[in-house]
Amino acid sequence: MINIQKNISLAPLTTFKIGGPAKYFVEAGSEDEILEALDFAKENNLEIFVLGGGSNILVSDEEFSGLVIRLSQKQKPEAKLLASPKLSFGFFLECWAGSSLSNVVNFCVKNSLSGMEWASGIPGTVGGAIRGNAGIPLGCMADNIESVKVLEIENKKYKTLKNSECGFSYRNSIFKENNDLIIVSAVLKLEKGDQEEISKKIKELIENRLKVVHPNPKEPSSGSFFKNPKVDNPELITNFEKDTGQKAIDGKIPAGWLIDEVGLRGKKIGGAQVSEKHANFVVNVGNAKAQDIVMLSSVIKMKVRDELGVQLSEEIQYVGF
Template sequence: MKIKENISLKPFTVFQIGGPARFFLRIKTRDELKEGIEWAVSKRLPFYILGLGSNLLVSDSGFDGLVLRPEFSKISIDGNSIITEAGAKMAEVVSFALKNGLVGFEWAVGVPGTVGGSIRGNAGCFGSEMKNHVQSVLAFNANKLDFELVSNESCNFGYRDSMFKKRPDLIICSAYLKLKSGNILEARRHLAEFLKVRGQGGAKVWREFFSEGGNPSSQEVGAKTAGSVFKNVLWARKDVDMERLFSRFPKWRAFENNMGIPAGYLIDEAGLKGTKIGGAMVSNKHANFIINNGSASAEEIVTLISLIKERIHTKFGIQLEEEIQYIGFKNNLPAY
């Protein structure tokens, strides 16, 4: 086990922001994960699991504990299921599946994270999500210092949610994913379409609703960002009164048969695209993305997030909720 000290987390996040981890460990095997957690527990240090850093913001002061980065990423096949370790990239699983004649997971090419991070957040796009594939998860229980099997039902998946978000003591090690055998050529066509649409981002979706053509446009491919900052606003939320909103904003009825309203749409409607605080900017292409223009601090990102939340609340009476995760923040910002 090679625990390093004072390692900058900046290069380990897509945002390219954040201070150092006091201790940092790359993990190549499940046993190393166990050893690392045991070490942190014995030293009474907090720990944090870092995937590909595509959905998180690290504070400028970093993390005063042990950051563990699962880099075990073996993928194998068992009938129509894929067994994948947590550190595998979603796109690698897609590619492995297609090479082995299994289809249905092509959508995951749109998620630039690891399997572990994606199970925890029930990542999804193009009408599917991890919930539809996970059969079981092998997790390491940091309280019991032992491995345990978690069924799909026990994962308690919801929109960008799972029980793992409430149980940071459970670290995802591997998973059985259910796929199906099918037409590979057709699946490759889907894949190409997903990649193309991803390049066009939210535009296609919103155009379908408003037929305005060219409303919001694409995601910024290759930008320093953490993807969607906020969750979409679900009608199922207890604090969201659909009918009241429709009477105030009649054109929102276009979203009636959707799960809710895209957060990016609200941010765009509030005229916040392009808003800057220091090096942090609301994307001009996908309004739910914040871009680090190169010099942004975590504090600037957080300030911009607060500004967006405040404007959306004032204008529409809606409280946006973060999809991104915070590491190393104090003052009410959760570490998990």
């Protein structure tokens, strides 16, 4: 039985710690609970937003007047098989979409399963990671997905999609383009590995993240704010490669480098700031409003477009704007 709550603040449920309340809110720990929540939304003619770990969104300061369905990350006994990753046939791992990526990575270490190391230290849930095809240069969700089980909101039917049917590309998938689909679970493909080697790789990746990527934990963010754009200006690519000693793979230049080039590292509007540590992180340095973040992102986009001729597009999702 689900517990529909009213007027729940969304800010604490996001990594940005920003956003107004949801008129209706429910935590769903199983497929049945998602269906119950959908019935409630239909009866009351409410817009739906599915929330995972809240680590890739900016929620508006205004009230979200619909129903937020948060997929539970708790390991509830009655939903155990789904709430926690379950080792099934061979090296395939079935995961509830609400499982946190860190739970999945920990499960892999415990069972000497290799393949998901790239996800170490990335916040959020399996569902959110599939929708945005989360990843790092070393790997991404698309590399590990065997199949994804979805619930179609409109007709309440389940469907299982093979990897090739998910339309995965850089930080993209069909789930981003089709808001009628709720990801309920997924089967990941993994290989048997050496536990010590897996742990070592994870430790290195997390250390590197903390050193060069993640901002100070006291400065909440939603991770990389913009996608790394494909650039067709050879001069800009040469400048980037000379400056960093890195290659522009597939013509893509890190958004953070472009933001740095136009001198916006550290730029502040209200409580929003371009991180001093990684210029593609916009951080909440003190009670930022969503409006502060939106204004700062507009300045960034305008300056990068006007000075470098590159159009940035957001990696984060706006909710309730």
